[in-house]
Amino acid sequence: MSQRAQAVICREINQPVVVEEIEVEAPQRGEVMIKLSACGVCHSDFSVTNGTIPFPPPVVLGHEGAGVVVALGEGVTELAPGDHVVSSFVSMCGKCRYCQTGRPQLCDQASKAAYTLPDGTVRTRDREGRPLNVFSGCGVMAEFATLHTDNVVKIAPDIPLDRAALVSCGVMTGVGAVVNTARVTPGSIAVVFGVGGVGLNAIQGCVIAGAAMIVAVDTNEAKLEMARTFGATHVLNAKTEENLAKSLRKLTAGGADYAFECVGSGEVVAQAYAALRKGGVAVVVGVASQKDSTTIRTASLTFEEKTLTGSYFGSARPREDFPRLLALYRGKRLKLDELITRRYRIDEAPQAFADLAAGRNARGIIVF
Ligand SMILES: NC(=O)c1ccc[n+]([C@@H]2O[C@H](COP(=O)([O-])OP(=O)(O)OC[C@H]3O[C@@H](n4cnc5c(N)ncnc54)[C@H](O)[C@@H]3O)[C@@H](O)[C@H]2O)c1
Ligand SMILES: [Zn+2]
Ligand SMILES: [Zn+2]
Numbered sequence: 001m002s003q004r005a006q007a008v009i010c011r012e013i014n015q016p017v018v019v020e021e022i023e024v025e026a027p028q029r030g031e032v033m034i035k036l037s038a039c040g041v042c043h044s045d046f047s048v049t050n051g052t053i054p055f056p057p058p059v060v061l062g063h064e065g066a067g068v069v070v071a072l073g074e075g076v077t078e079l080a081p082g083d084h085v086v087s088s089f090v091s092m093c094g095k096c097r098y099c100q101t102g103r104p105q106l107c108d109q110a111s112k113a114a115y116t117l118p119d120g121t122v123r124t125r126d127r128e129g130r131p132l133n134v135f136s137g138c139g140v141m142a143e144f145a146t147l148h149t150d151n152v153v154k155i156a157p158d159i160p161l162d163r164a165a166l167v168s169c170g171v172m173t174g175v176g177a178v179v180n181t182a183r184v185t186p187g188s189i190a191v192v193f194g195v196g197g198v199g200l201n202a203i204q205g206c207v208i209a210g211a212a213m214i215v216a217v218d219t220n221e222a223k224l225e226m227a228r229t230f231g232a233t234h235v236l237n238a239k240t241e242e243n244l245a246k247s248l249r250k251l252t253a254g255g256a257d258y259a260f261e262c263v264g265s266g267e268v269v270a271q272a273y274a275a276l277r278k279g280g281v282a283v284v285v286g287v288a289s290q291k292d293s294t295t296i297r298t299a300s301l302t303f304e305e306k307t308l309t310g311s312y313f314g315s316a317r318p319r320e321d322f323p324r325l326l327a328l329y330r331g332k333r334l335k336l337d338e339l340i341t342r343r344y345r346i347d348e349a350p351q352a353f354a355d356l357a358a359g360r361n362a363r364g365i366i367v368f
Contacts, residue, residue, distance in 0.1 A: 001071070002026050003033065007124070007142035008349040008366070009132065010059045013051045016350045017061065022132060024144045025123035027073030031148050034085060037161035039141045040064035041344075041352045041364045042169050042197060043264070044287055048135060049353065052264070052289045055115040059133040060124050062141025063089035066155075066165035067368075076149055084157045086168040088318045089136040091118045091150035105313040109150065113137060118148050141349070143368050153318050159326050162343070162365055163336040166197075167325050169313075170363055171336065174201025175325060176314015177260055177285045179209055186210030188257040191248060191275050193217045193238075195227040197339070197363040198285055199262035204334060207231035211258075215251060217244070217271075220359045230335060238271075248275045261286050266294035273300075273308055281307040339363045 007022045027033050045061045047053040069083045079085070090110040093099055098106040109118050115133040116122050123146035124132040124139055132139070137151040155164055174197075178184050190211045192202045195218045206214045207230075215234045216227030224235040234251055241247050249255060255277025261269050264286030273282045273296050300306050314321070328334035341361035344352040352364045 003144045005143035006346050007060050007139070008062060008346065010049045010057050010061055012057060013049065015049070017049060017353050019347055019349055021127060022060065022142065023125045024142070024146055025125070027071055027076075027123070027146045029074040030076060031073040031117070031123070031146055032069050032076055032079055032152060033071040033144060033146045034065070034067040034140070034152070035070045035144055036065050036067035036140055036142060036368050038066055038165040038365050038367045040166050040170060040197070041356050041366065043356065044169070045135065045141070046353055046356050047264070047287060053287060054290060055133060055135065057133070058126070059115060059135060060139030060142055061135050063087060063135045063138040064165050064169035065138065065140025065145070066161040066168065070144070079149060079152065079154060084155050084159075084161065084164070085152045086155055086164055086322060087138045087140045087147060088151050088153050088168060089138050090313055090318075091137050091148060092318065093118070093150055102317060103315070104318065105316050110137065118150055141366060143346070153322050155322060155326060159329065162340065162367055163329065164326065165365065166336055166339055166363060167322050170197040170339070171201045171325055171334070172316050172318070172321060173285060173311070173314045174198045174262065175205035175208065175334070176316050176321065177283050177311040178202055178205030180315035180321070181309065181311035182258050182260070182281050182283050184209035184211055184258050187212045189213040189252050190258040190260070191215040191217060191252070191256045191272070192227075192232070192260045192262060193268050193272050194261065194263035194286060195223045195232070196262065196359070199260070200226060200230045200339065200362055202260045202262055202285065203227055203230045203232050208328065208333065213252065215248065215256070223359060226362050229338065244271065245274055252277070256280055258283070264288045266292045269294040270296060273306065276306050278304045279306070281309065284308070284310045340365050343367050
């Protein structure tokens, strides 16, 4: 049966999000309907609303959701009504060369269907019956959503769903960039540029990996304070620092082993790369606009054996990594409670987006 639901939608680029009642269709073969409990507001949702991520509107936003399965489509055997689940904004077909080689974050099926379900169609319609796109197979900033099981990960029922939601983007992306992509080693020096919802988790990842020095760089003083509570050993304000590159070089005694760009700007990518010592690794986590580019000194790649790489979804294997992250939370070695600065009702979604843009939250989360 289809279901009416309030949903947060980007109707027009550069306009505030709107909350509308939509129709969520019953799950088809291989799909499930989820009743959402919570959905985090990620900068990538905001990036859809300003055109940085070019998904054609109207789009139901949300890719950091958690809830309970309420209906099964034909052929679904691995999930049952009542199961606690989180969304995965990459679908994992299990068959393409990336899935087959342990890199489901690069699944071909996910890159082909960026703003629909994996089969290229949607289960979401507005009141006039017109189809609504969804954020990366998800569209979980809504009371109900129908997702393919390739975009759903079952989790243990003891974890509060608002905390579990965060794992499905911000936490996985930040921690994963450190432990999966860069594989930070104990005792190393790391710098994290941009300590919002994702960057704070890169800081936590560095703590888990045993980095000796963890430097947070941001333009927002309040974020730098948060970074300290998440484990940053040093902080630098990029706005007030007279010569950021020089200060970083001095602080790190010659350069960092690892640098993480969690902003989404070519300029900051260049800063991250420049902050490395010989043999260092810079990881681009932020999502820049398609028009953005960066410049690095080519010879430094050769003579200094530096690496510049990207990290999508923390190079996650979600079915393996989500339970691991939740186990760290249970063991009090991963902070999730502290990530939630503010909870919003769905009708307060425009405020949640405004607060994200103004840098007021570690993470804002919509609870249903
Ligand atoms: N790679 C992925 O799979 C993935 C997943 C989720 C989000 N993202 C991207 O990661 C980025 C961060 O997302 P978020 O949700 O943490 O956003 P956020 O808005 O919570 O945090 C961004 C932080 O960057 C800081 N910042 C802005 N300009 C800066 C500068 N010049 N130097 C240093 N800091 C600066 C802001 O003050 C803020 O604290 C976005 O681009 C988002 O789209 C990528
Ligand atoms: Zn996200
Ligand atoms: Zn695949």
